[in-house]
Amino acid sequence: MRTITLCSGKGGVGKTLLATSLGKIIQRQEKCNVLLVDLDLSVRGLTLLAFQNKYELDQLPFSLTDYFYLEDGDQPELLHALHKGLVQNNSNGEESQEVAVQATAGHHPTYERLDGLFIIPSSTENERPDWMPLHHLELNETIDKLGKFYEFATSSLPVDYVIFDTQAGLGSLSLAATTLSDMNLIVLEEDDISWRTALNAFMEISTLNKRLQRKSHSYFLANKVSSSMLDAADKLKAFSFLPPVPFDAWVQKLFAHATITVLENDFEGSDFFKQVESRVWQELAVILGVRQQTSGNGPRSSWWRG
Numbered sequence: 001m002r003t004i005t006l007c008s009g010k011g012g013v014g015k016t017l018l019a020t021s022l023g024k025i026i027q028r029q030e031k032c033n034v035l036l037v038d039l040d041l042s043v044r045g046l047t048l049l050a051f052q053n054k055y056e057l058d059q060l061p062f063s064l065t066d067y068f069y070l071e072d073g074d075q076p077e078l079l080h081a082l083h084k085g086l087v088q089n090n091s092n093g094e095e096s097q098e099v100a101v102q103a104t105a106g107h108h109p110t111y112e113r114l115d116g117l118f119i120i121p122s123s124t125e126n127e128r129p130d131w132m133p134l135h136h137l138e139l140n141e142t143i144d145k146l147g148k149f150y151e152f153a154t155s156s157l158p159v160d161y162v163i164f165d166t167q168a169g170l171g172s173l174s175l176a177a178t179t180l181s182d183m184n185l186i187v188l189e190e191d192d193i194s195w196r197t198a199l200n201a202f203m204e205i206s207t208l209n210k211r212l213q214r215k216s217h218s219y220f221l222a223n224k225v226s227s228s229m230l231d232a233a234d235k236l237k238a239f240s241f242l243p244p245v246p247f248d249a250w251v252q253k254l255f256a257h258a259t260i261t262v263l264e265n266d267f268e269g270s271d272f273f274k275q276v277e278s279r280v281w282q283e284l285a286v287i288l289g290v291r292q293q294t295s296g297n298g299p300r301s302s303w304w305r306g
């Protein structure tokens, strides 16, 4: 079981796009089940991207908002509902044929958005994220609640990787996610605010994880890098930078016009996706110990390892 959290200081840097692309790539290359969890309860970019059918989204028995609303004693029942929904709908599971028939007959709600790629929404359409008092949730309580969810997911659900997509700016949920991760990817763009806030995020994550004696490594991931800066960004390896991802005008346009989503096959033709697959994942896989280093100077080191 391996766990990755994507976070950032500034918003809009590409966390959701990267999390989803990595989920697809890992599922396919490692031939395993990947669970993507939307921890962004206000923007909920991953939820909107993955569940475009609002009716289908509303039918799902479990969302993170549901889970965080409930008192501790009531959570097991909800987790049981998640287990039932997810295991029954698993394409590798025993009941998959029945589900496939239902799916073609109508809108059968499923967490499995692609074969082996499960996505848990932050909230359903009926829930108003702005009702959530989560912004004020105390960090220790959030760590405890998210920890219980994680423990359940990793021990009871058929998943090999968990990827947390978080809200920009490191709220208590994002910080809690880093305490459960093997690897935190702090995504940033070229601008000054993005760099500064990414550095602050790095320090905050390191301090918390050291205090809790958690093992997690943090790396910077520069996204939307202009062609003139790519070489320079690539040389930042010594400072815990993963290979940079170039700015891709096609991807930007795609989102502006909402034509196709990252879950569709056509997206894989993008330069963005190819770079994440051929460079970012290759490097991450070596750091996570699932691949051997093929060439170069060995895996990147992290400034801090807990």
Ligand SMILES: Nc1ncnc2c1ncn2[C@@H]1O[C@H](COP(=O)(O)OP(=O)(O)OP(=O)(O)O)[C@@H](O)[C@H]1O
Binding pocket: 008, 010, 011, 012, 013, 014, 015, 016, 017, 018, 040, 043, 045, 166, 167, 168, 223, 224, 225, 245, 246, 247, 248, 249, 251, 252, 255, 256, 272
């Ligand atoms: N490499 C790239 N080249 C061009 N556009 C990109 C690239 N990466 C992301 N984008 C665009 O940036 C926008 C924000 O992406 P995304 O929603 O993934 O960011 P985010 O960090 O999750 O945002 P938020 O903080 O709101 O959750 C999208 O319009 C997306 O198409």
Ligand SMILES: [Mg+2]
Binding pocket: 015, 016, 017, 040, 043, 045, 046, 165, 166
């Ligand atoms: Mg997002």
